[in-house]
Amino acid sequence: MSEKPVVLEVSHLKKYFKAGANAVLKAVDDVTFNIHEGETLGLVGESGCGKTTCGRTCIALYDKTDGMVKYKGQDVHTLKGKELKAFRKDAQMIFQDPYASLNPRMTVADIIAEGIDIHGLAANHKERTEKVYHYLDLVGLNKEHANRFVHEFSGGQRQRIGIARALAVEPKFIMCDEPISALDVSIQAQIVNLLIRLQKDMGLTYLFVAHDLSMVKHISDRIAVMYLGVVAELTTSAELYDHPLHPYTQALLSAIPIPDPEIERKRSANRIKLEGDVPSPINPPAGCRFKGRCKYATELCDKQVPELKEVSPGHFVACHLY
Amino acid sequence: MENILEVKDLRVSYHTYAGEVQSVRGVSFNVERGEALAIVGESGCGKSVTVRAVMGLIKGPTGEVKPGSSILYNGEEILNYNKKQWSAYRGAEAAIIFQDALTALNPTMTVGKQIAENLIIHKNLNKQEALAEATEMLRVVGIPEPEKRVKQYPHEFSGGMRQRVMIAIAFACDPKLLIADEPTTALDVTIQAQILDVISDLQKQHGTSVILITHDLGVVANIAKHIVVMYSGMIIEKGLCEEIFYQPKHPYTWSLLNAVPRLDLENKQDLVAIEGTPPDLIAPPKGCPFSTRCKYCMNICNERMPEFTSFGGEHKAACWLHHPMAANSIKESGLEFPFELGGVENE
Numbered sequence: 001m002s003e004k005p006v007v008l009e010v011s012h013l014k015k016y017f018k019a020g021a022n023a024v025l026k027a028v029d030d031v032t033f034n035i036h037e038g039e040t041l042g043l044v045g046e047s048g049c050g051k052t053t054c055g056r057t058c059i060a061l062y063d064k065t066d067g068m069v070k071y072k073g074q075d076v077h078t079l080k081g082k083e084l085k086a087f088r089k090d091a092q093m094i095f096q097d098p099y100a101s102l103n104p105r106m107t108v109a110d111i112i113a114e115g116i117d118i119h120g121l122a123a124n125h126k127e128r129t130e131k132v133y134h135y136l137d138l139v140g141l142n143k144e145h146a147n148r149f150v151h152e153f154s155g156g157q158r159q160r161i162g163i164a165r166a167l168a169v170e171p172k173f174i175m176c177d178e179p180i181s182a183l184d185v186s187i188q189a190q191i192v193n194l195l196i197r198l199q200k201d202m203g204l205t206y207l208f209v210a211h212d213l214s215m216v217k218h219i220s221d222r223i224a225v226m227y228l229g230v231v232a233e234l235t236t237s238a239e240l241y242d243h244p245l246h247p248y249t250q251a252l253l254s255a256i257p258i259p260d261p262e263i264e265r266k267r268s269a270n271r272i273k274l275e276g277d278v279p280s281p282i283n284p285p286a287g288c289r290f291k292g293r294c295k296y297a298t299e300l301c302d303k304q305v306p307e308l309k310e311v312s313p314g315h316f317v318a319c320h321l322y
Numbered sequence: 323m324e325n326i327l328e329v330k331d332l333r334v335s336y337h338t339y340a341g342e343v344q345s346v347r348g349v350s351f352n353v354e355r356g357e358a359l360a361i362v363g364e365s366g367c368g369k370s371v372t373v374r375a376v377m378g379l380i381k382g383p384t385g386e387v388k389p390g391s392s393i394l395y396n397g398e399e400i401l402n403y404n405k406k407q408w409s410a411y412r413g414a415e416a417a418i419i420f421q422d423a424l425t426a427l428n429p430t431m432t433v434g435k436q437i438a439e440n441l442i443i444h445k446n447l448n449k450q451e452a453l454a455e456a457t458e459m460l461r462v463v464g465i466p467e468p469e470k471r472v473k474q475y476p477h478e479f480s481g482g483m484r485q486r487v488m489i490a491i492a493f494a495c496d497p498k499l500l501i502a503d504e505p506t507t508a509l510d511v512t513i514q515a516q517i518l519d520v521i522s523d524l525q526k527q528h529g530t531s532v533i534l535i536t537h538d539l540g541v542v543a544n545i546a547k548h549i550v551v552m553y554s555g556m557i558i559e560k561g562l563c564e565e566i567f568y569q570p571k572h573p574y575t576w577s578l579l580n581a582v583p584r585l586d587l588e589n590k591q592d593l594v595a596i597e598g599t600p601p602d603l604i605a606p607p608k609g610c611p612f613s614t615r616c617k618y619c620m621n622i623c624n625e626r627m628p629e630f631t632s633f634g635g636e637h638k639a640a641c642w643l644h645h646p647m648a649a650n651s652i653k654e655s656g657l658e659f660p661f662e663l664g665g666v667e668n669e
Binding site for chain 1: 483541
């Protein structure tokens with residue numbers, strides 16, 4: 001992957017929100033990673049760990065607090081006017097909730113063509129219609145669906161419309177924000193297969209945000225595990241499963257049930273149990289964020305924030321153990 | 323083994339403006355005393371409605387348990403219960419844990435009061451005794467500082483802690499039958515593991531029978547003895563946990579098992595996508611409900627609902643592929659099957 005050019009370069013990104021008079025919610029606190037062309041980077045973590053905020057800040061839907069996000073060498077947070085518009089065409093998003101992210105008062109054709117109209121990608125009405133049909137076909141829907149409204153579709157079909165809308169402006173980079181978590185198991189596989197096929201055919205780059213580690217492992221080339229606003233571990237998906245280093249990653253992997261009674265019986269005996277909940281990101285603990293739930297925690301973890309270090313080629317971990 | 327619950331030919335419908343939605347269409351299963359049964363299926367397959375009927379929570383005028391249905395609890399027909407009998411049964415004999423603890427709990431009552439409510443009604447405790455018992459229950463389900471927590475309101479608890487409160491309420495009167503309706507769906511995986519441990523520990527200690535509802539086959543692998551797979555209001559396969567996981571006989575069960583990526587297998591394995599969507603239950607198909615999405619669909623599948631074929635023991639599946647007459651048609655089709663065909667005997 002390293003030979004391919006870097007598409008998105010995130011360095012020391014911070015995003016804080018005000019949470020009352022004296023409180024600061026540190027949703028993303030010093031996150032660094034790169035995404036290469038044609039790659040899928042999975043961003044995984046439990047709810048409230050800042051993975052969606054991180055993704056949204058990367059495509060400049062939120063202003064950053066500090067740090068830098070570069071898309072093909074340009075700082076995305078300083079873009080204005082024409083340049084910003086061009087970036088918006090290049091970087092698209094697929095949303096989590098297909099029920100809330102599509103306008104109920106627009107027809108499917110208008111939803112998909114909105115981006116085409118804004119960016120002037122169709123010369124005339126005929127071409128616009130043809131494009132709409134093309135993208136409907138691409139995501140496994142058909143022409144008859146173009147003039148319907150969103151309420152006539154099932155969850156899986158709506159998510160396909162959301163994907164068609166993202167693709168319609170010919171993007172290079174797509175941020176998928178939990179695109180399958182609102183869907184049923186049998187429909188999830190349809191959407192994931194579609195996303196993988198589209199990536200192969202169109203050479204797309206994905207930032208895939210999700211909480212379901214087994215699905216993220218399936219779709220991603222590399223995975224970043226987030227915990228309370230920081231990246232705990234970053235490596236290839238196979239390496240992450242075979243040699244998880246961070247105690248949090250180990251616990252997370254061990255908590256995921258495998259649909260196989262015999263294997264599950266063996267695993268449950270050795271399961272790493274995490275006590276307690278994720279602490280609040282408002283005024284988070286000093287030192288390592290994970291120390292309160294970590295059985296290896298030492299004094300050093302209280303005092304010093306562990307840096308993200310490369311312990312073996314391409315395998316980064318933020319833990320004082322290494 | 324003795325059965326604590328026997329559900330026979332349960333049919334539940336909801337009357338809506340669009341027509342009669344036949345949510346549950348003839349479901350029969352048994353729950354053994356002290357054992358865990360899992361009901362697995364996608365949303366809208368009728369699994370929640372089935373257990374709501376067991377708790378007597380199907381309410382008119384829209385909801386209706388169809389005549390001819392039967393639910394026997396310890397040999398007693400509970401569908402004939404009057405209001406008083408239902409009150410004695412709910413909470414004391416059978417208890418339910420809902421999926422979304424935040425909506426299930428009362429936001430205006432302290433959690434202590436909500437646990438004590440049950441104890442005051444069913445165990446004739448006075449207020450102090452009940453609150454002391456409630457504190458003890460919070461300790462049992464693993465909530466730190468129960469003396470302080472018992473006086474707090476649900477909004478002061480995290481998602482996992484709320485679900486623990488739900489479990490405390492359910493177990494307060496030591497029920498014989500516990501229904502857990504997707505207890506961990508709204509929770510993170512690390513919290514899910516904690517909650518499943520609490521339920522499974524309490525089940526072992528008290529010898530409670532459990533019905534666990536879920537759409538995640540991984541969750542049931544280590545807990546359930548028996549599994550029932552539902553699709554569009556019907557049971558399409560049932561059997562022991564190992565039988566369902568290792569020798570699935572229905573194409574739907576097999577697809578469901580292969581639709582989720584497994585953490586322990588190679589990356590980019592092919593996911594089996596089940597094309598299409600489940601049928602509309604206002605006008606359910608006259609044949610097999612899975613026929614429109616099934617790769618192995620034959621002519622008969624669109625015409626008639628298959629009977630259960632038995633595969634020895636309690637393992638049964640409702641699919642025409644296992645009918646002796648299907649052998650020729652299967653040969654002609656030249657399809658390869660990921661599972662063995664043919665049953666032990668036809669019922």
